[in-house]
Amino acid sequence: MNIILVNTLYYPYKIGGAEVSVQILAESLIEKGHSVTVVSIHEHNERKDTEHNGVKIIYLPYSNIYWGLSLTKRNPLSKILWHLIDLYNFKIAKEFENIIMDVKPDIVHTNNLSGISCAVWQKAKKYKCRVIHTSRDYYLIHPNCKLYKNGSEMSVKSIAVSLWSLSKKILGKNVDVYVGISNYIKDKHIEAGFFKSTEKYTIYNSVKSNVILDLTAANDKRLGFIGRLTYEKGFDQFCKLAQLNKTKKFIAAGEFDKNSASLKQLALDSNVELLGYCPVDDFMQKVDIIVLPIKWQEPFGRVVVEAIFAGKVVLTNRVGGITELSRILPNIYFLEDIQDIDSIPFPVEIDDSEKKIFNVDYVTEQYLKIYKG
Structure with missing residues (x-):
């Protein structure tokens, strides 16, 4: 199969477990004889195409008012504007459409989408790709991706959550299969109103086993x-x-x-x-x-x-x-x-x-x- 994997970051860039999980999956698919292209974003203004361990990698420019993973403190208005653009990033959607026309994938499998936006689902469905989404964070429900604010969990029924997630729920109708990396995150998205008529599964992350016995007294x-x-x-x-x-x-x-x-x-x-x-x-x-x-x-x-x-x-x-x-x-x-x-x-x-x-x-x-x- 010809597969496109989408994730906010990809090797060598990493901030958490999602990047590790997506890389393990991509390289395992290559080992099983499939063609894999990973589409991610990076902090630069030019597209970069490369390859690592058999996986073709396309790094797209971030296409927003600032790099979302920057440690620079931003004022509230800039943050709101960034997130509004990220509800449907037209520039990245166009770039992704060009990639689909070039790669001609059978499968588009999206993961973390912060900075990329859910617009890629619509483009993938336009070209009759089978669309799979795996939630590895809470980006779809709220733009802070954590559902955690001011020391407490945010309610998926709150007005703020409902407003920020509305357009993503509509775009989510383009997804054929939804996967949660735990029952907890899958159920949380269902509770929030996502993927009502979509096939749903739980698939835990792959973790390589490496026993290290070095215990002190x-x-x-x-x-x-x-x-x-x-x-x-x-x-x-x-x-x-x-x-x-x-x-x-x-x-x-x-x-x-x-x-x-x-x-x-x-x-x-x-x-x-x-x-x-x-x-x-x-x-x-x-x-x-x-x-x-x-x-x-x-x-x-x-x-x-x-x-x-x-x-x-x-x-x-x-x-x-x-x-x-x-x-x-x-x-x-x-x-x-x-x-x-x-x-x-x-x-x-x-x-x-x-x-x-x-x-x-x-x-x-x-x-x-x-x-x-």
């Missing part, structure tokens, strides 16, 4: 945090946990967000070792327990699965897709249930049957079944 556990060092990811709670357990070693890997000077100071005051960016496998060798006090409704939780597969224990919160993962995988404990870090048991071995639904080949085959219809 029971009374000398090293606790780690990996991901964006932000409030919604619960990094402030990680620092406060460090303050309460001064005899333990606390290590954090990841980058701070904009306006995070206070968080950085909190980390320093809490004696948290800051590594900056660190590859996941390298980080897993430095810690025994992964602590992820996530506050927003994380759709999946790639780091949770990576940590479990690396033979670690995960301490986290009952939010979003993570609660779902705790019913599938062992070694996930909730912070509200833990009174003493030293009482946390060593990880138990994971059965192969528990890993299957995250296996790269298994996940790719699930998508191929959907592509074929």
Whole structure:
């Protein structure tokens, strides 16, 4: 099959798990003999065509009033204008139409669409492509992509959410199959009124298994945090946990967000070792327990699965897709249930049957079944 995958970012650009998941899927499809073109955007003003691991990659210019992933603080009017343009980005829609005419895909499979817009669905359907969409964030429901604001979850029934999502619901009628990366995110989109007459499935993200057994003594556990060092990811709670357990070693890997000077100071005051960016496998060798006090409704939780597969224990919160993962995988404990870090048991071995639904080949085959219809 000839497949176009669409995602806001693609290798080597990365801000979260979505980019990893899309890259794994693209390269797995190539290994199975399919032709794959990835369309994404980048911070430059010119289109760039390249190839990586057999995947053709097209980076389109961002085509809005500013680069949406810039750390520069913007005034409220600029933000509103950016999001209004992003409801239907005419420039990117035209570029995407040209790509479809050139590539002639059988399948257009969209993922994160912030900065690209849902206009690509309409263009794909115009040329009679089978359109699949996978939600990896909450962009369709609200432009902040997190459904989290001012320290609390946003209601999908609120007026603001309803207004911002209206045009996307209309464009969503061009989608043939909808996929959620957890039952939680799929159900949340259904609750918000999306894809009423569309086929719907849950396909968990593929995660490569790499057991790393390097555990310290029971009374000398090293606790780690990996991901964006932000409030919604619960990094402030990680620092406060460090303050309460001064005899333990606390290590954090990841980058701070904009306006995070206070968080950085909190980390320093809490004696948290800051590594900056660190590859996941390298980080897993430095810690025994992964602590992820996530506050927003994380759709999946790639780091949770990576940590479990690396033979670690995960301490986290009952939010979003993570609660779902705790019913599938062992070694996930909730912070509200833990009174003493030293009482946390060593990880138990994971059965192969528990890993299957995250296996790269298994996940790719699930998508191929959907592509074929």
